[in-house]
Amino acid sequence: xxxxxxxxxxxxxxxxxxxxxxxxxxxxxxxxxxxxxxxxxxxxxxxxxxxxxxxxxxxxxxxxxxxxxxxxxxxxxxxxxxxxxxxxxxxxxxxxxxxxxxxxxxxxxxxxxxxxxxxxxxxxxxxxxxxxxxxxxxxxxxxxxxxxxxxxxxxxxxxxxxxxxxxxxxxxxxxxxxxxxxxxxxxxxxxxxxxxxxxxxxxxxxxxxxxxxxxxxxxxxxxxxxxxxxxxxxxxxxxxxxxxxxxxxxxxxxxxxxxxxxxxxxxxxxxxxxxxxxxxxxxxxxxxxxxxxxxxxxxxxxxxxxxxxxxxxxxxxxxxxxxxxxxxxxxxxxxxxxxxxxxxxxxxxxxxxxxxxxxxxxxxxxxxxxxxxxxxxxxxxxxxxxxxxxxxxxxxxxxxxxxxxxxxxxxxxxxxxxxxxxxxxxxxxxxxxxxxxxxxxxxxxxxxxxxxx
Numbered sequence: 001x002x003x004x005x006x007x008x009x010x011x012x013x014x015x016x017x018x019x020x021x022x023x024x025x026x027x028x029x030x031x032x033x034x035x036x037x038x039x040x041x042x043x044x045x046x047x048x049x050x051x052x053x054x055x056x057x058x059x060x061x062x063x064x065x066x067x068x069x070x071x072x073x074x075x076x077x078x079x080x081x082x083x084x085x086x087x088x089x090x091x092x093x094x095x096x097x098x099x100x101x102x103x104x105x106x107x108x109x110x111x112x113x114x115x116x117x118x119x120x121x122x123x124x125x126x127x128x129x130x131x132x133x134x135x136x137x138x139x140x141x142x143x144x145x146x147x148x149x150x151x152x153x154x155x156x157x158x159x160x161x162x163x164x165x166x167x168x169x170x171x172x173x174x175x176x177x178x179x180x181x182x183x184x185x186x187x188x189x190x191x192x193x194x195x196x197x198x199x200x201x202x203x204x205x206x207x208x209x210x211x212x213x214x215x216x217x218x219x220x221x222x223x224x225x226x227x228x229x230x231x232x233x234x235x236x237x238x239x240x241x242x243x244x245x246x247x248x249x250x251x252x253x254x255x256x257x258x259x260x261x262x263x264x265x266x267x268x269x270x271x272x273x274x275x276x277x278x279x280x281x282x283x284x285x286x287x288x289x290x291x292x293x294x295x296x297x298x299x300x301x302x303x304x305x306x307x308x309x310x311x312x313x314x315x316x317x318x319x320x321x322x323x324x325x326x327x328x329x330x331x332x333x334x335x336x337x338x339x340x341x342x343x344x345x346x347x348x349x350x351x352x353x354x355x356x357x358x359x360x361x362x363x364x365x366x367x368x369x370x371x372x373x374x375x376x377x378x379x380x381x382x383x384x385x386x387x388x389x390x391x392x393x394x395x396x397x398x399x400x401x402x403x404x405x406x407x408x409x410x411x412x413x414x415x416x417x418x419x420x421x422x423x424x425x426x427x428x429x430x431x432x433x434x435x436x437x438x439x440x441x442x443x444x445x446x447x448x449x450x451x452x453x
Contacts, residue, residue: 017046067097124209128154129202136204145211147184167192168207178212186438186450188213213436221431306349306432313344313380313390320354320378324361333368334375335361344380346388346453352429353451356437359422360392360449367396367447383452387435390451398443407439 024039067075076094124142128135133154143149146161158165167179173196180189188211195206317337328335346353361376368374377393399407408427423437430437430451441447 013046013049017043020046122210126151126207126209128205128207130196130205131203142209145183145190145209164190171205171207173205183211186436186452221428306352308347308349311346311348311350311353313346313388314339314342316350316353316357317378317380320357320361324358328361328365328376331365331369332374333365334373336375336377336379338377338379340381344382344388348433348453349429352432356426356429356451357390357392359426363422364392364394364396364447367398368394369396371396388453390453392449392451393446395446398445399439399441399447400443401441404439404441408437 020043028036122141124145126138126142135151138151171194173194177192191210191212193208321337364376380390383389408423427437435453438450
């Protein structure tokens with residue numbers, strides 16, 4: 001129908017042009033210049049109008065394609081135009097516009113939906129251009145993990161976290177890396193993974209960063225608990241018969257000693273009997289010590305339910321100060337206690353927390369011995385995230401950097417008289433409280449143990 005109307009319009013316009021040409025030629029023969037000039041001008045106007053009539057559809061199509069290129073789907077085409085040949089074309093354009101607009105709305109909704117999900121998860125997500133290093137997008141979890149207010153380029157990580165920057169540069173798609181990093185909240189273990197894709201002819205690297213310290217700690221603790229159960233079973237099975245036998249031998253030897261003492265004619269080897277009795281006594285004593293040790297760790301392994309109460313840190317420090325100050329002062333060691341604010345409280349098992357602080361103070365006492373002006377500071381205060389921080393600080397000899405990774409492992413100790421159970425016990429108790437224990441130390445300067453509740 002459009003084509004028929006278009007052809008009719010063309011026929012009428014051509015007919016008018018030819019008619020005007022005939023009139024112009026007629027007046028030209030008669031040398032009537034005014035009519036000839038008017039005829040030429042009218043023919044030129046008719047030709048221009050004919051060209052506009054023919055190309056108006058192309059102009060409308062070009063206008064529509066330009067709007068599509070610029071993604072401007074708000075433009076509307078008049079479907080009630082007097083030009084019937086353009087009505088169906090405008091209707092088709094508007095239908096296509098509506099379809100594109102709906103697709104754009106749905107895609108924007110999906111983008112907002114995915115962005116909201118990525119903002120809610122606790123895994124840090126960062127998308128960056130592999131060639132330029134420009135950060136395309138980063139979620140709040142990524143900035144929170146690293147303590148960054150914003151990140152525009154990957155190079156911005158280098159001054160603050162050079163190890164993380166180097167790890168990301170060498171990270172390949174579908175690769176995983178475990179990186180230990182010192183973050184604002186303390187030392188943490190980060191799991192890095194990457195995925196690559198192409199966007200608008202650009203290679204984009206999607207990097208995921210997850211703090212797995214709690215998971216690693218829980219797994220490590222579970223492994224040590226299994227080991228302790230095995231050790232407890234084996235020690236109990238081995239030591240109990242020895243202790244029983246040693247007790248029996250001691251009684252028999254003691255009876256024989258009394259008998260031979262009463263009958264000197266028997267001439268017993270008193271020195272041998274005495275040595276045997278002394279040796280058996282030592283075996284008995286050591287066996288009982290091992291039994292107590294195994295019993296203690298067996299109970300620790302079963303210790304999962306806490307007697308949690310509201311603990312005033314000021315009262316906790318007062319109790320620790322009364323217990324530890326006499327022996328510290330006897331060795332010339334000063335103890336300072338600071339709590340701010342004075343009403344500071346934690347939700348904890350007070351007996352277990354006291355045990356942790358006593359172990360840390362005893363370690364600090366050992367560290368500051370033979371140091372000039374030895375002193376220990378016990379301090380507590382709130383953190384910005386609502387947690388409570390308790391610190392045990394000393395000016396002792398410090399811990400070598402290569403040993404910091406191992407000090408919380410059960411039975412590990414760098415001291416001849418150490419058992420290696422104090423710090424592992426402290427870590428276990430803090431994990432039971434859903435908290436953490438961290439350490440900062442420098443040789444020749446001192447150490448700071450931090451308990452975060």
